[in-house]
Amino acid sequence: MKVAIVTGAAQGIGRRTSELFSEAGYSIALIDRQPCPTVAPSADREELLGDLTDEGFIAHCVEVVRARWGRADVLVNNAGISFIAPAETVSASDLRRVLEVNLVAPFLLSRGFGAMMLEQWQGSIVNIASIAGLTGIGDRSAYNASKHGLIGLTRTLAAEWGARGVRSNAVCPGWVKTEMDHVDQASSAYTDDDIIGRVPMARFATPDDIARAVLFLADPTQSGFVNGHTLAVDGGWTADGSWQSLRMSHR
Numbered sequence: 001m002k003v004a005i006v007t008g009a010a011q012g013i014g015r016r017t018s019e020l021f022s023e024a025g026y027s028i029a030l031i032d033r034q035p036c037p038t039v040a041p042s043a044d045r046e047e048l049l050g051d052l053t054d055e056g057f058i059a060h061c062v063e064v065v066r067a068r069w070g071r072a073d074v075l076v077n078n079a080g081i082s083f084i085a086p087a088e089t090v091s092a093s094d095l096r097r098v099l100e101v102n103l104v105a106p107f108l109l110s111r112g113f114g115a116m117m118l119e120q121w122q123g124s125i126v127n128i129a130s131i132a133g134l135t136g137i138g139d140r141s142a143y144n145a146s147k148h149g150l151i152g153l154t155r156t157l158a159a160e161w162g163a164r165g166v167r168s169n170a171v172c173p174g175w176v177k178t179e180m181d182h183v184d185q186a187s188s189a190y191t192d193d194d195i196i197g198r199v200p201m202a203r204f205a206t207p208d209d210i211a212r213a214v215l216f217l218a219d220p221t222q223s224g225f226v227n228g229h230t231l232a233v234d235g236g237w238t239a240d241g242s243w244q245s246l247r248m249s250h251r
Contacts, residue, residue, distance in 0.1 A: 003069045004074040004076065014078040017215070032049060081102065082143055128173065
């Protein structure tokens with residue numbers, strides 16, 4: 001029996017990741033603020049609903065998984081929020097809210113489920129960071145800071161826990177067509193053409209693109225010596241330093 005824990009499991013990347021783990025034979029713990037009744041309904045599953053900024057709720061999730069299965073093989077820290085605003089307008093409370101969800105919660109989850117993995121001398125933590133953790137993207141100071149911090153956490157856990165059998169890696173998606181993207185676009189911050197024009201592969205990522213990268217990093221038979229790595233799944237966004245007219249001339 002293998003057990004995977006996925007946060008933000010109700011939609012988007014988390015939903016597809018949960019489905020792939022179920023198809024691969026994992027028991028799954030689905031953590032979200034909203035119900036996940038249609039996510040892998042035939043799986044051996046536990047649905048845990050609550051607020052990841054509540055340390056008590058995270059402790060409860062760890063204890064439920066321990067009581068039901070007695071182990072944790074994979075933790076996917078996927079839950080996150082976006083925040084778009086010029087840096088000079090971002091309040092301290094706005095910054096703290098983004099950091100609590102995108103960075104503090106993954107730390108607390110990693111600490112809790114990581115303790116179980118360390119007892120087993122085996123486990124894999126996969127953090128869903130972003131290309132915003134590798135570069136600077138305007139009007140996203142809080143979000144960028146949280147994702148840069150998540151990559152730093154990933155590398156630190158890899159350094160501390162690798163010799164004890166627990167690997168820590170990050171997936172850095174480019175723009176993905178999810179519910180979060182729809183909300184962000186509704187604010188007129190950008191258009192589909194803005195993203196497609198910037199990506200060498202000329203499309204958005206899909207949740208499946210990201211979920212399959214997560215499954216690769218979770219599987220010790222495929223990535224057993226990969227530790228502390230940040231895997232960009234961005235269609236070449238971070239590889240391409242071309243200016244727009246040069247980029248488009250190759251379409």
